[in-house]
Every structure is written in structure tokens, then in C-alpha cells.
């Protein structure tokens with residue numbers, strides 16, 4: 001029997017990173033005297049990596065920004081975010097127990113995030129999560145990223161898994177749309193940073209807590 005690969009999104013799914021993202025983003029846009037954004041705003045800004053998050057924050061404030069101004073702001077964000085890591089970011093309740101349970105059951109575990117690889121890797125490392133995952137792919141690891149299903153499938157392949165037996169778990173439209181576009185079963189979590197109600201994402205299943213992520217559920221969804 002082929003081993004199932006369970007692919008997790010990072011921000012808002014594995015780890016509650018919002019407080020640090022908001023802080024580093026506000027540090028970044030303060031360089032241009034933009035008013036700070038709130039946690040509520042973040043759900044509309046996050047999802048496509050730091051570069052897009054900065055661009056969206058400028059758009060939110062109605063402030064113009066040209067492409068050649070972005071690298072310096074991105075560097076400012078990265079430096080601040082990296083220096084503070086892991087900051088206030090913590091795994092969601094029940095995550096470690098769920099990862100232990102799924103690993104013990106023999107599943108391959110992987111991370112597919114639109115966060116830059118150079119930020120995703122040390123964050124997982126500093127929270128002692130790296131060892132659970134056979135592959136960790138960022139938004140800049142391949143030439144494509146979520147909602148392109150190729151991002152999920154290439155991550156599963158890199159983990160040694162079979163593209164035909166994958167389960168995606170995420171918090172936002174990028175994750176669930178990527179799964180749907182690739183005919184991949186998915187689980188949505190409501191505790192992350194979706195700008196629409198989690199019921200509207202069209203996931204195969206919704207869990208409210210990682211305690212619900214059981215071997216039985218995985219088998220039921222992937223078969």
C-alpha cells in the first residue's frame with residue numbers, strides 16, 4: 001500500500017505567526033511613515049509571501065510603491081522578522097501530539113508554505129518542528145506556488161511521497177484552492193488567517209482542533 005503524504009501549510013495552520021508578522025510588517029512600513037496595520041488587516045495581507053504582504057499593506061494605506069522600492073523594504077522585513085524569530089509564534093494547540101500520532105502511523109509529513117524558504121526553515125527549527133517533516137518547501141522553492149497544485153505535489157514528491165496519495169491541510173483559500181485544483185483531498189482549519197469563512201473554502205473537511213486530526217480521518221479522506 002502506498003504511503004500517504006500529509007502536507008501542511010505553515011502560517012495560520014501549523015504555527016500562529018500573526019503577532020510577529022504584524023510587528024515586522026509594521027516595522028517595515030514605518031520606514032515610509034505608514035500607519036500600522038492590525039491583526040484583522042493581516043488576514044487580507046498574508047498568503048502570498050512577504051513581498052506581496054508589503055505591497056498589499058501599501059495598497060491598504062493608499063500609498064504608492066514602485067517595484068524598485070520593494071527590495072529594500074523586503075530586506076527590512078526579513079532582517080526584523082529573522083532577528084525576532086520565533087518571537088511570539090507558537091504551534092497551535094494539539095499540533096505536536098497530532099504530528100507524533102501521524103508519524104507513528106507511518107505517514108510522510110511535509111510543509112508547503114508560501115512563506116520564503118529562508119524564513120520558514122529557521123522558524124520551524126527554532127520551534128523544534130523540523131524533525132517531523134521529510135520536506136519543507138517555501139513560496140520561492142519552486143517556480144510555482146499555491147494556489148498552483150504543483151506546489152503541493154512537488155512538495156510531496158520531494159518528501160518521497162506519491163502524488164496520488166496526498167492530503168493538504170491549510171487555513172486559507174490558497175491552500176484549499178490548490179488542493180481543489182489538483183483533485184487533492186483537503187482539511188481546512190478555522191483558527192488561521194482566512195479572509196473568508198472557512199466553510200466557504202470548499203475543503204473536504206474542517207477540523208476545529210488538531211485533536212480531530214486522527215488516523216481514522218486521514219484514512220477516510222485519502223482512502
Ligand SMILES: O=C(O)COP(=O)(O)O
Nearest residue numbers: 010011047048049113114
Ligand atoms: O506567509 C505567507 O504569506 C503565507 O504563508 P502560508 O502559505 O504558510 O500560509
Ligand SMILES: [Mg+2]
Nearest residue numbers: 009011012171
Ligand atoms: Mg496559511
